[in-house]
Amino acid sequence: MHKTLRAATGLLAGALLCVAPQSWAAAPPAQVHDVAVADPAYQVLVFSKTTGFRHSSIDDGIAALRDLGTANNFTVDATEDAQAFTTGNLAQYEAIVFLSTTGDVLNDTQQTAMEQYIEDGGGYVGVHAAADTEYDWPFYEGLAGALFHSHPAVQQATVRVEDRAHDATAHLGGSWQRTDEWYNYRINPRSTAHVLASLDESSYSGGNMNGDHPIVWCKDYEGGRAFYTGGGHTDESYADPAFRRQLLGGVRWAAGMTEADCRPETGYRSLFDGTSTSGWKQAGPGGFTLADGTLTSHGGLGMYWYQAEEFTGDYSLKLDWKASGDDNSGVFVGFPASDDPWSAVNNGYEIQIDATDTPDRTTGSVYGFQSADITARDAALNPPGEWNTYEIRVTGERLELFLNGRKINDFTNTDPARSLQQGHIGIQNHGDGDEVAFRNIRVKQSGGTTPPEPPTGEVRGVNGKCLDVDGAQTADGTQIQLWTCNRTDAQTWTIADDDTVKALGKCLDVSGGGTADGTKIQLWTCNGSGAQTWTPQTDGTVRNPQSGKCLDASGGTWNDGTPVHLWTCHTGPNQKWILPQ
Missing domain, CATH: 3.40.50.880 (Class I glutamine amidotransferase (GATase) domain)
Structure with a gap:
């Protein structure tokens, strides 16, 4: 509609490692800074x-x-x-x-x-x-x-x-x-x-x-x-x-001129709160300067790593970062204790900060392994001079990356020599001229067995109406429809990690696992089949991979009670959905 999101001009940077002796400075008084890049x-x-x-x-x-x-x-x-x-x-x-x-x-x-x-x-x-x-x-x-x-x-x-x-x-x-x-x-x-x-x-x-x-x-x-x-x-x-x-x-x-992670946040504990660097250690040359509650990289190639604790099981790591220009840095996870920064490169995974490198080595990538969703990344990324927030969510050997609250990468480790379920975390100082700052490094652990709570809420579609279970019935085969949003359980959907979409204890389901245009979308007992798998696309559609077709509100008027069915993907307004995050 009227939304004019600013393009993330002059994207950001990072790769490999950097760190060295720290120099400490007292935080200066709060300053009022100008906007880094002019808004439209x-x-x-x-x-x-x-x-x-x-x-x-x-x-x-x-x-x-x-x-x-x-x-x-x-x-x-x-x-x-x-x-x-x-x-x-x-x-x-x-x-x-x-x-x-x-x-x-x-x-x-x-x-x-x-x-x-x-x-x-x-x-x-x-x-x-x-x-x-x-x-x-x-x-x-x-x-x-x-x-x-x-x-x-x-x-x-x-x-x-x-x-x-x-x-x-x-x-x-x-x-x-x-x-x-x-x-x-x-x-x-x-x-x-x-x-x-x-x-x-x-x-x-x-x-x-x-x-x-x-x-x-x-x-x-x-x-x-x-x-x-x-x-x-x-x-x-x-x-x-x-x-x-x-x-x-x-x-x-x-107004959409800058991005931020505005999801509710509870249960995190601080690894770096802006004052104490207890538990942190430099590996390799270069280092980080502490001022104004911020660690800023210089020299390298090295790494500042949290030696006080090895993270096992499932966890969510959040940190805020800012590049001053076309700079290079990264965040390391899942590497063994070592004073050699290359150990993190060779035995763990780096989440890259560097906007101008190749796709598998640019901001949001799992460095050398998997590119970010570049379209989603660009929409979520703030330009040099403005802060960004990463969430690195580890569930088993799965690594999900969120940039300013938006999911931009989903990677699964299949290398038996590496494991996301055990290792340290660190931040990189890449080299002379690469200046990247970090703040507010925090972690939330789930005991190694329970993943973070999945997103839950309304699924909004065409005309602002909500995906709704007809009459809040729970019987298998109940029609899924559009209805005016009313915040009831019939409109409360959970986007689960197994790519199912659930309400009232049951799953969003393609009737009979069909593939024909017009196949009914219904509520059904969750069974792990391809008929119940849904993947959101960057164009706003939600696709059933088994059929290759999209969740679609039928017809062209879309009043209360409009049934939802399967249809060939065409990215029209009746195939655009806003999911809870």
């Missing part, structure tokens, strides 16, 4: 209607967003007229900012237009009292992430920055002292959103969220993007360069 021109709608308390800071907020737009190539239309919320009008905007809105601000028709906008890939930015808005509209509560409960007096508090890779927080240090009105929320959004920053409740009076108090978060929601910051009550907020840069980062991400 786009439009943003700022909506500030209030039917409850009205914040005096709204005018300052509009002025700040206009200034940010002038400096960063987006134009701002500001309104308090809810009649702006029509499907046609909203389509021109890459993001909509709810700037301290309060109360019921949209009628039913306008709410429907907003829902359609998000489902078509639109972006939402909620600022402060956006959480004090539309309490009786469930879609909006999910979009905002959490709604207002109460607040103490305006006072200074310590903001703990949990994610320094997102464009809204990359300019901040590990903590941030600021004065604002700190909301308490009715629920903790951590289970449904990716928390970027939280409050230290011991640093101020009046927090009531039991020590886990998110204050800035992002999430993928119903086909679109949603960002929220609890700051912005005070007039002074909008003159604060650090808060203005946070607003800019939220707008840029919501």
Whole structure:
């Protein structure tokens, strides 16, 4: 639709190893950085209607967003007229900012237009009292992430920055002292959103969220993007360069101008938190410099490896990285303990960082073994000067790679001399002139037997409708259909690691294992057959490999109750699906 994702220009770099004696420096004060690569021109709608308390800071907020737009190539239309919320009008905007809105601000028709906008890939930015808005509209509560409960007096508090890779927080240090009105929320959004920053409740009076108090978060929601910051009550907020840069980062991400991993994240423990390098050791020449909570490579070829622990069984490794230009580095997994960096090359696997090498040696590849899905990689990749996040997920001998939350590689080890189920991890310093930075290295283990939880949620198709089990019946043969999304169990699908798609304890199934156009798609007891295998494609279709055909919504009107069947793949709108991640 209106989405204009910025091309990842000047892709990134990395391969082989590098490391040496570290030089340590204290982290400097938080700085406000310019956008690394100019964004294409786009439009943003700022909506500030209030039917409850009205914040005096709204005018300052509009002025700040206009200034940010002038400096960063987006134009701002500001309104308090809810009649702006029509499907046609909203389509021109890459993001909509709810700037301290309060109360019921949209009628039913306008709410429907907003829902359609998000489902078509639109972006939402909620600022402060956006959480004090539309309490009786469930879609909006999910979009905002959490709604207002109460607040103490305006006072200074310590903001703990949990994610320094997102464009809204990359300019901040590990903590941030600021004065604002700190909301308490009715629920903790951590289970449904990716928390970027939280409050230290011991640093101020009046927090009531039991020590886990998110204050800035992002999430993928119903086909679109949603960002929220609890700051912005005070007039002074909008003159604060650090808060203005946070607003800019939220707008840029919501508008699709930059990428980030906004999946919920829990259960990880830190291997490098920006301060201590305990457990890490240099192998080979070169090294990493520690400053501002970041390890930056120099010289080489070497490797900085985590000698304190050998990882066995299944695990998820996440880390944030940034290249300054056409640079080379990588992340190693599954290698034996050794002070020889070439041991990791020859006995483990490297996940490459180097945008300009050959396909099997470029960013996102398993170096020398398997290229990334280049189309998916390019869509997910931020350019030099901006942060990226890798998740390397190991399940048995399977390695899945996610870049900024998007899956770009799926590799299975078949070499008996190597094993992903036992080994160390490391980061590479490739050589003189290759400067790649790393932050926030963390791991989540699953005891060697249970893989990370698979993605679960709605499967959205044409006209924003959801894949639905007719009548929520569980009998074998129940028709699968399109239906207005309603967040029921009949529309809750799990994308399993064995490439099955499950709801209500059963599998999405091609009736009789057929291959003819029009073959019924049904619910059936899971049996491991090819009739129940589905693979998402980069063009948005979902294919049954056994038949070579696609999941298709029948006909051309696609109302509630439209049956889903098998059909020759043609990439039309009725074959495009948005899967949970």
